[in-house]
Amino acid sequence: MPLFKPEHRQLLKMLHPAREEEVSDVLSGLAAFMEEKISPLSPKFDSLAEKITSARKSLLENGICLIPYPSRYGGLELPFSAYTLPGIISGKKLASFSLTEPASGSDAKAVRTKARRVGMEYVLNGTKMFITNAGEADLYFVLGATEKGPSSFIVEKSAPGLEFGEDLPKLGMRGSRTSELRLTDCRISAENLVGREGEGFEQVKTMLNSSRIVMGALCVGVAQVAYEKAVTYSKERRAFGGLISDFQLIREKIADMVTGISAARLLCLYASRLKEMGLEFSSEASQAKVFATETSVRVCDQAIQIFGGLGYTSEDVHRHWRDARLLTIGEGTSEVLRMLIASRELARSL
Numbered sequence: 579m580p581l582f583k584p585e586h587r588q589l590l591k592m593l594h595p596a597r598e599e600e601v602s603d604v605l606s607g608l609a610a611f612m613e614e615k616i617s618p619l620s621p622k623f624d625s626l627a628e629k630i631t632s633a634r635k636s637l638l639e640n641g642i643c644l645i646p647y648p649s650r651y652g653g654l655e656l657p658f659s660a661y662t663l664p665g666i667i668s669g670k671k672l673a674s675f676s677l678t679e680p681a682s683g684s685d686a687k688a689v690r691t692k693a694r695r696v697g698m699e700y701v702l703n704g705t706k707m708f709i710t711n712a713g714e715a716d717l718y719f720v721l722g723a724t725e726k727g728p729s730s731f732i733v734e735k736s737a738p739g740l741e742f743g744e745d746l747p748k749l750g751m752r753g754s755r756t757s758e759l760r761l762t763d764c765r766i767s768a769e770n771l772v773g774r775e776g777e778g779f780e781q782v783k784t785m786l787n788s789s790r791i792v793m794g795a796l797c798v799g800v801a802q803v804a805y806e807k808a809v810t811y812s813k814e815r816r817a818f819g820g821l822i823s824d825f826q827l828i829r830e831k832i833a834d835m836v837t838g839i840s841a842a843r844l845l846c847l848y849a850s851r852l853k854e855m856g857l858e859f860s861s862e863a864s865q866a867k868v869f870a871t872e873t874s875v876r877v878c879d880q881a882i883q884i885f886g887g888l889g890y891t892s893e894d895v896h897r898h899w900r901d902a903r904l905l906t907i908g909e910g911t912s913e914v915l916r917m918l919i920a921s922r923e924l925a926r927s928l
């Protein structure tokens with residue numbers, strides 16, 4: 579199945595009438611590259627728990643990860659909504675986001691990592707937990723508590739006192755490394771403070787608002803692949819003298835799956851468009867993430883059902899459910915995001 583489909587071109591026409599051709603060219607080139615180079619490797623990342631490092635390097639070398647960034651940074655300056663079709667991360671240097679700690683996940687303000695200013699340096703002490711790309715990334719965005727409150731720092735991989743734990747075994751998303759990050763009297767230049775002391779929590783909120791749209795988009799992609807596999811199988815598998823795609827109960831699943839995917843895609847694009855237009859989008863970003871991630875889990879579950887016993891035993895079917903499952907937890911659990919959506923909506927004047 580082609581990754582870049584005619585309906586994507588239609589969507590781009592609706593969203594960016596003036597730049598449709600330009601955005602389509604970039605996205606169809608990206609889709610062709612993904613189909614040829616990355617998709618064939620995906621099962622390998624899962625079953626052998628092989629890390630995605632080499633594939634990520636080839637993505638970066640192809641310069642196709644720069645979609646929403648300004649041209650002064652070498653970016654393509656394309657609309658953010660174009661970024662939520664493929665949903666990939668940019669950067670020559672790999673960065674890692676280090677917020678979660680053993681005793682503070684959803685409650686990020688309860689950060690226990692300490693950052694103390696000593697002359698022209700900060701000294702960091704603490705432990706971060708479940709950090710994606712820990713040990714592989716070149717740079718670590720670390721939240722630590724200073725006298726003025728939570729503050730953000732960039733810690734380079736080579737910083738003295740920075741260590742990483744073992745790669746944790748995971749249900750899904752096995753291509754990425756996840757481990758602990760330990761800071762023991764880790765000294766970094768005072769210049770590596772991001773902004774000012776006490777601004778860390780607000781910076782984290784800003785980053786998460788955007789990345790939640792990307793997480794939603796990622797889930798749309800996962801659901802789409804599981805859906806397409808299930809539809810193809812339903813048109814080949816026979817039972818009771820006919821194709822299973824002819825049974826009404828299978829058709830109901832297919833209709834619900836594709837409707838959920840379309841709604842999730844549009845919600846992600848809507849949140850992206852609000853962001854592009856400089857409008858408030860935090861509630862919509864959370865709505866997009868909650869809806870797209872939960873839809874993806876449901877769609878992948880239904881795909882397993884359509885495959886029957888094969889769905890439960892074939893890694894290439896159930897890995898989509900296992901991958902999607904993380905995203906109702908990471909970058910804001912569904913419960914916490916529902917709290918954010920409700921408080922935002924209650925504060926809006928009706």
Ligand SMILES: Cc1cc2nc3c(=O)[nH]c(=O)nc-3n(C[C@H](O)[C@H](O)[C@H](O)COP(=O)(O)OP(=O)(O)OC[C@H]3O[C@@H](n4cnc5c(N)ncnc54)[C@H](O)[C@@H]3O)c2cc1C
Nearest residue numbers: 675676677678683684708709710907908909910911913914
């Ligand atoms: C594979 C993987 C990769 C990750 N990568 C990163 C990363 O790169 N960087 C990073 O910083 N973190 C990362 N995380 C951590 C992830 O963001 C946290 O696991 C997540 O934020 C939840 O925190 P927690 O695990 O401490 O759960 P908790 O906060 O302890 O929550 C436990 C349960 O309680 C619920 N809960 C909590 N508070 C409330 C409330 N007020 N009302 C109702 N329910 C509530 C939660 O929704 C959840 O169901 C990763 C996690 C995993 C599994």
